[in-house]
Amino acid sequence: MSAAISSLVSYGSDSDSENESESNTGAEKVDQVGPDATAHLKPLQSGHTMSLAVLNSAPEVAVKESVETGTHLDPSLKEVTYNPTFETMFAPEFGPVNPFKSQQMAAPRNMLSGYAEPAHVNDFMFEQQRRTFSTYGYALDPSVDTHHVSTSGYIGAVDEAEKNKGLTVFESGHKKSEKRKKIKGGDAGEIDNFLGP
Numbered sequence: 001m002s003a004a005i006s007s008l009v010s011y012g013s014d015s016d017s018e019n020e021s022e023s024n025t026g027a028e029k030v031d032q033v034g035p036d037a038t039a040h041l042k043p044l045q046s047g048h049t050m051s052l053a054v055l056n057s058a059p060e061v062a063v064k065e066s067v068e069t070g071t072h073l074d075p076s077l078k079e080v081t082y083n084p085t086f087e088t089m090f091a092p093e094f095g096p097v098n099p100f101k102s103q104q105m106a107a108p109r110n111m112l113s114g115y116a117e118p119a120h121v122n123d124f125m126f127e128q129q130r131r132t133f134s135t136y137g138y139a140l141d142p143s144v145d146t147h148h149v150s151t152s153g154y155i156g157a158v159d160e161a162e163k164n165k166g167l168t169v170f171e172s173g174h175k176k177s178e179k180r181k182k183i184k185g186g187d188a189g190e191i192d193n194f195l196g197p
Contacts, residue, residue, distance in 0.1 A: 138158060141154060
């Protein structure tokens with residue numbers, strides 16, 4: 001136990017002596033700086049200099065085919081602000097291709113199932129043809145001009161369309177036959193001829 005106490009006493013006296021010696025020798029430490037510390041402030045010696053070999057990392061290479069210098073269009077552009085040539089518009093696309101995509105997946109598309117173009121369709125005409133097709137089994141072919149309607153202008157049951165002369169659900173076909181006249185029940189007083197109220 002006496003050894004531990006003696007080490008504590010020596011610990012306290014050492015730290016005091018170090019603090020005193022640092023305060024006394026602060027000015028002496030600045031003077032002890034070596035010559036390497038200020039070497040960057042001295043001018044270079046004009047003696048022996050080393051020459052470096054020049055290395056060209058991109059030398060000129062002879063190209064076998066002519067390099068195309070035309071402008072290329074981004075295929076995802078929606079609007080072109082200048083008038084490009086035919087070769088520029090329909091030039092093949094450059095860049096890496098994903099080898100794992102099937103032909104269907106690599107095709108240009110703007111929705112999951114394919115490419116949909118905007119179309120302007122009259123709602124009434126669409127409903128008319130849809131209901132006619134679900135009722136009669138035929139409708140006008142949307143890919144044929146409607147001004148020149150013929151037998152080939154229908155899809156579905158073409159023979160039914162010829163029979164009905166192309167009538168739709170909203171058009172009246174044959175004139176409805178007159179309804180059967182209601183038979184009057186007669187007089188309730190006559191039991192034999194009375195048919196009911």
